[in-house]
Amino acid sequence: MNLLELQYDLRKKVIETAKQQFSVELEQVAAEIPPKTELGDLAFPIAFELVKKIKQTTGEKKNPREIAEKLKAALEENEAVARVEVAGAGYLNVFFNRSIYLAESINNKPLPQLKLTEDENAPKVCVEHTSVNPNKAAHIGHVRNAVLGDTFVRILKATGKKVEIQYYIDNTGVQVADVVVGFVYLEKMSLENIKELDEKLKAENKTFDYYCWNLYAKVGQEYQTNEELKAKRTEVLHLIEEGNNPTAELSDYIVTRNVQCIVATMERVGIRYDLLPRESEILQLHFWQKAFEEMRRRGVIKYETAGKSAGCWVMPTESHTGTDEHEADKILVRSNGTVTYTGKDIAYQMWKLGLLGLDFNYNLFHIYENGQEVWITTAKKSDSGEIPEFGNSETVYNVIDSRQSYPQEVVKKGVGLIFPEKGEAVSVHLSYEMVALSPSAAEELGFEISEEDKQKSFIEMSGRKGLGVKADDLINRLEANALREVEARHADLSLEEKKKTACIIAVGALRYFLLKFTRTTVIVFDFKEALSFEGETGCFCQYSAVRANSIFRKLEENASENAIETISNSKSEIAGILEKENEIWSLITLASRLAETVAQAVSATEPAILAKYTFNLAKAFNLFYHNHKIITEENAVKRAILIVTADLARRSLTAALNTLGIEVPERM
RNA sequence: GCUCGCGUAGCUCAGUGGAUAGAGUGUUUCCCUCCGAAGGAAAAAGCCGCAGGUUCAACUCCUGCCGCGAGCACCA
Incomplete structure (x- = not known):
């Protein structure tokens, strides 16, 4: 069972229970991801809506608490659910069974649907x-x-x-x-x-x-x-x-x-x-x-x-x-x-x-x-x-x-x-x-800016006037800057390897820069921002994946396989550790939301949704990376969890980046 | 005039009707004898344009207004 299936099952359960217990037909059940891991993994803000619907159909005024308790019992029947808490104004907070969830996630592909592209008869x-x-x-x-x-x-x-x-x-x-x-x-x-x-x-x-x-x-x-x-x-x-x-x-x-x-x-x-x-x-x-x-x-x-x-x-x-x-x-x-x-x-x-x-x-x-x-x-x-x-x-x-x-x-x-x-x-x-130019960017290109244009927050590019940042020029500048950075870090690599890496970084920077804005936002082009490799950039996401890969390069061979075996042999210990490690747990759940995010990007026809997800995943991995040292971890079970989590995160991050058209270099 | 889009932190932007509105950047201050600092931690920073309305609940939906942008070609 993957995350999408689990969410589907839980929604279905809410609908069924509402019908059985309260004779209310729910068409759609809103689910959301709680703002903090401590508040659970999935939430249904449904109790108040049910109060209203019950009143409409039977005239009876129910207590939201009472409704929530009934639903709580029903949802807890699912073995993938550890517990359900009724919280806040009427939230039903679902906590997944962390060890079962982890064991399932290990076997899932980051993008399960990917295999279907082989199908010749696909629409x-x-x-x-x-x-x-x-x-x-x-x-x-x-x-x-x-x-x-x-x-x-x-x-x-x-x-x-x-x-x-x-x-x-x-x-x-x-x-x-x-x-x-x-x-x-x-x-x-x-x-x-x-x-x-x-x-x-x-x-x-x-x-x-x-x-x-x-x-x-x-x-x-x-x-x-x-x-x-x-x-x-x-x-x-x-x-x-x-x-x-x-x-x-x-x-x-x-x-x-x-x-x-x-x-x-x-x-x-x-x-x-x-x-x-x-x-x-x-x-x-x-x-x-x-x-x-x-x-x-x-x-x-x-x-x-x-x-x-x-x-x-x-x-x-x-x-x-x-x-x-x-x-x-x-x-x-x-x-x-x-x-x-x-x-x-x-x-x-x-x-x-x-x-x-x-x-x-x-x-x-x-x-x-x-x-x-x-x-x-x-x-x-x-x-x-x-x-x-x-x-x-x-x-x-x-x-x-x-x-x-x-x-x-x-x-x-x-x-x-x-x-x-x-x-x-x-x-x-x-x-x-459109992509427009900031007045200063236009000046940087050597264009005379009229007083009227200087007052504007942006200036439209114009082929007729020859005013614009040519694609090849920008890519060249990005590649040159990236090459300088690679040279400073990896003088030992051959020029060809350095150039290849620089090229991958330049493409990542450009594509991410254009994708992080939602479609309805005018991009006011600024050279400093577009040429940046720091902060919310493609480079940041690539770097995170490169770090993950370098861990696995240093680990013994078959480290992942061994870790998976350890995980399946020590379920109760895993559960004990994961219950205390909210940070590791939230990385695991975030990494498993790629397929769901891709689906959202399609229904909203908005690639920026995937770009934001990728950045957040990279950020979550960096946090994990700083706080947990895998290679020196002495507890074998804890080490297995860290290895499996890092592997999940890098697979998901790599798949997300590739979907954005961004490659992960060997080193950077 | 009409149609569409946008007004969220100093700046640039996220934010499927749901919990204390979040990032990046800039500012101030910390953290490398390393699973690579292209990184991490912390602080300060918000009448979510304004005014009504709908709702148990509005940054989010509706109406009006204000500001900005684009379109309304026998151009593409």
Whole structure:
């Protein structure tokens, strides 16, 4: 029996007892973890609720104490429960049988569901994340998106789900057009020139996406004064959308190179993809037409003949009221017949859910070091051999920042209206707030800050202005700082080993920094905080796990096995020791709550819940580490308990960190 | 104007309607002849934006107000 099963049994018992003893039907029983170990391991604040319900059904006014006593007796029947205390205003505090609990925990995996990922028939869900416009390098805000998405993928996988990861490539949008304008009209470059430039950059150890970053900012600045150049944007955009022309070919090269760079950047922090669907295919393979037909047939959209949106196809919404300036309804087809982004997104969402009845063609895009493949969509039939099955997911999670809540709502509602049998619940907008810069961080990047901006608590990053912390720059700085620290501690290691360790620490620092905030919090980026290895950081959690591992490196071989045997042979002694050791006991119970925490993170779609848990577990282990010396412990039974507890904690901590995409280095 | 999000310790943030509201950081003071101090211990620091309401119980739910942010494009 694991913790989740035990909690389930106890809840069931409360419900049964309430029905038998008081004829009250309880639908849900709230359980909570008491604030202190001395107050028990699980609490039911249920007595007052029962008093009310009993009064409602029978009119009889019961004493809460009396009710609690009845429940107490029922719960104590469970052999895993040592005792139950009635406390406070009406709490039912359950104390587990510590020796039985410990013996059970030893045999449990930290994440019991993990084995299910092997199951080919497991339901598949889709997570779309990153989706950086492929016209420049990724900045820290894009990394927040990718880390959130990737961590949520890992969390879903830990609960046994099969997950498909997509990075949507908006290769026919204005942002790409702007960079194309830059190359063609500012730099006067042909495709051949760009390819030569690319080679030259490679030789200089510079990257193409950084070049585009600067060029994009330059174009943005030029637009402010150069109307002629700005007019080129529409022209270029049309050519890109049309395809089969030199401009489209040039654009395709730029897009592909940027995607390669961004995929490489994300790979540095452990983020990988399965499929890169491109907007161009959604247009060329007539995904929109199919979706449009379906929407017309079901009467979900209407053609406006009068008013501001005359000549457009719109989807009516109730969530916004129209004003003089804005129409309430969302335009999906413009009066010139072209489709808006939201329109295309509805078609794409339908495809993801297996509801469109059309499919992409696919080409292999990249193979990661471990052999894992990333595919990209294509309009022409592919000549590749075995192609994996994409799309057709039961649920789709779109990781997109909160500024796009409204169009995402339209997509969700739209799909729900077209397919009422699927409903809106299958489309989940995993929204999060942006990463902004503190005025001082912006100044540190060498930007002139206006007086107006200096008054603000944060400044929004802007690709157009070239204002932002580039992902690779930050990772480089983290790696350099970590390398310095590793060198100071482990001069004996080879450079390669030191670099590898530094890299693991840098990834841990970055991922944890982005995950410790809840999704609704704007992260105001601060260099000092982001580059820190102390306090609530990934490094702290890794260090804790490394310490645990080093204990086991120093212990005799088979120490764990021997300890387990000792535990099973001396139950009464174990119970005696554990009863007195609340600190050890609370580490044991905390370590066994990983699966429960992962489940919470899924239901709240909030990876920060897991990050906080991981930090708390690391902290609890550090406390244990300082107060109990394992190697020098002379009492054999006590030593066995310490070994088993440390082992439980490090297994759980390692599993939690891995679920956050953070590795544990050998030494640090 | 309307919609959504956020106001919690000096600062940055956690906090499924439940017990004395917690972390990190900063400040002050301790602890390494080691299972590695990237650590630990202690102290100080709170009208949980304001005012009502619901409830046995409100930081948490509801209403109003104040402040901050984002959105309300035939951009994405």
